[in-house]
Amino acid sequence: MSAWGMHLGPLARRQVLVSIWVVILSGVLWIVIGWNLDAEDYTDPLRAWRHRVLGLHGISAYVLLWITGRLYSLHQHGNWRAQRNRASGMALSGALLLLAGSGLALYYPPHEDWRDALSIFHQVSGVVLVLLVLLHVWLAKKYRRRHNS
Ligand code: HEM
Ligand code: HEM
Numbered sequence: 001m002s003a004w005g006m007h008l009g010p011l012a013r014r015q016v017l018v019s020i021w022v023v024i025l026s027g028v029l030w031i032v033i034g035w036n037l038d039a040e041d042y043t044d045p046l047r048a049w050r051h052r053v054l055g056l057h058g059i060s061a062y063v064l065l066w067i068t069g070r071l072y073s074l075h076q077h078g079n080w081r082a083q084r085n086r087a088s089g090m091a092l093s094g095a096l097l098l099l100a101g102s103g104l105a106l107y108y109p110p111h112e113d114w115r116d117a118l119s120i121f122h123q124v125s126g127v128v129l130v131l132l133v134l135l136h137v138w139l140a141k142k143y144r145r146r147h148n149s
Pocket of ligand 1: 008068075077080084089090093140143
């Protein structure tokens with residue numbers, strides 16, 4: 001199969017993982033900067049940095065969703081039909097869908113009062129995504145080792 005097939009080639013795998021980690025790290029950095037920000041002080045330079053980090057988060061999230069779409073027909077669909085790494089792949093896809101939905105709702109909240117709850121939901125799903133990525137990659141390596149030996 002091609003570099004973007006059921007087995008990801010080294011370059012494709014790197015692109016997927018780099019884009020996922022940029023999205024995760026920029027989200028986590030936004031949270032960490034928030035802990036050190038003085039809510040009353042509008043001259044705090046950290047405020048501008050937090051805004052830039054959120055910009056990076058939004059852009060990298062678009063790239064990640066494009067890459068996820070690219071994985072769909074061969075990697076997701078192909079491995080699903082071949083019954084390989086199904087549970088963690090499904091959970092990872094579900095988490096990405098929830099993040100994309102809640103991220104969109106943060107841009108356009110159905111009601112301003114819901115924004116805080118949506119933000120917490122999005123952040124918790126982000127932490128779950130970290131665990132699911134680690135699990136998916138670990139299971140993929142285990143699977144490959146078993147089939148290569
Ligand atoms: C139903 C959905 C999915 C299934 C059934 C699935 C299945 C698999 C399988 C079987 C492997 C091992 C392939 C090999 O032998 O080389 C794998 C690896 C991988 N998958 Fe998925 N996957 C799914 C969704 C996703 C999604 C949504 C992403 C990320 C956006 C993803 C990212 C990766 C990556 C980066 C690897 C390579 C890990 C490594 O070799 O280090 N997968 N997946
Ligand atoms: C597919 C994955 C993801 C997508 C599509 C996505 C999308 C978005 C979008 C569109 C926003 C709104 C940006 C704005 O208000 O200007 C946002 C905010 C945010 N995201 Fe994500 N995101 C994803 C994953 C993550 C992950 C993994 C984390 C890690 C914790 C995370 C943490 C955050 C945080 C902290 C915010 C700011 C929340 C707020 O404004 O109250 N996101 N995300």
